Amino acid sequence: MITLTDITKVYKNGPLEVQALSPVNLKVERGEFVAIMGSSGSGKSTLMNIIGCLDVPTSGSYNLDGEDVHKLNEDELSRVRNQKIGFVFQSFNLLGRQTVLQNVTLPMMYAGISREKRNERALDLLARVGLEGRVKHRPTELSGGQKQRVAIARALTMNAPILLADEPTGNLDTKSSHEIMALFKQIHEEGTTIVLVTHEPDIAEHADRVLLFGDGKLLKDTRKGSVYS
Structure with missing residues (x-):
């Protein structure tokens, strides 16, 4: 469903360059529930924006559901975002x-x-x-x-096959967070691929797979059954 190959992202501010993502190689299979964890500045939100076709990598290739994203024009990217990806944000964006x-x-x-x-x-x-x-x-x-x-x-x-959620419980109390994660679990069980960004271990525990990022690099890829920390 999602294949990232040697993805990098560099932000330029005048003469300064910030390496937000070092070469990242990642595959997410259809039907997975993946949580991306990391501290502020770890690169997790940058990665989410690239997966969601909201940003483009500096280098590398991204294949989404059989399409080479790099080759798509703006209209085609809009179609992909509308038909293949559902977005849920921390700030709701209503x-x-x-x-x-x-x-x-x-x-x-x-x-x-x-x-x-x-x-x-x-x-x-x-x-x-x-x-x-x-x-x-x-x-x-x-x-x-x-x-x-x-x-x-x-x-x-x-009916998008992919649901991307960026800190979806970040503005919620504990009870509401649990209710939202139960809803995500139900959606996943019905076949939707979910990629969720969070900095909260208890939220990541709902996923089947946890990716830990730091300094723009994928540090750890943990499948369910392990302890997330």
């Missing part, structure tokens, strides 16, 4: 003036799906995440956990 229903239907609107079909799909997903009673509310009227449930419903609208 539109404050839109209702819960409108926020969830947004990716489908961009895809040209009819209003009737996108509303039907959004309502089904909101029921799935336990928010069928909040469809007319706006984000300011929701708790942090509810906002993240809206974001997850939105990420699932296009």
Whole structure:
């Protein structure tokens, strides 16, 4: 599903260069649940942005579900992001003036799906995440956990085979975090490939595989059954 070969990322600021990622080689198979861990500045968010086609590597190649990402133009990258990848962010990224229903239907609107079909799909997903009673509310009227449930419903609208989550529990209390991770587990069990960035070991324990990054390098690749630390 995801193959990264000799991926590097260098950020330039005038004469200064910052090596965010040293050569990274990584494969994520279809149906895996992978957590990426590391301290601030370890390169984990940079890697997530490259996987999500939100940033491009300085060198190396990236094959996503059989497509060479480097060869795609902007329109093709937009299609990949819309159809193959669902995104969940720490800050939720909901539109404050839109209702819960409108926020969830947004990716489908961009895809040209009819209003009737996108509303039907959004309502089904909101029921799935336990928010069928909040469809007319706006984000300011929701708790942090509810906002993240809206974001997850939105990420699932296009039936994308990959779900990327960047610190999805970072702004949540413990109870809400556990509820969100239970939802991720359910989504994974239904066949979605999940790649999740976190700095919290207890959140990483929900994954089947944990990748530990430091100084832009993949330091450790641990399968389930080991102790994450």
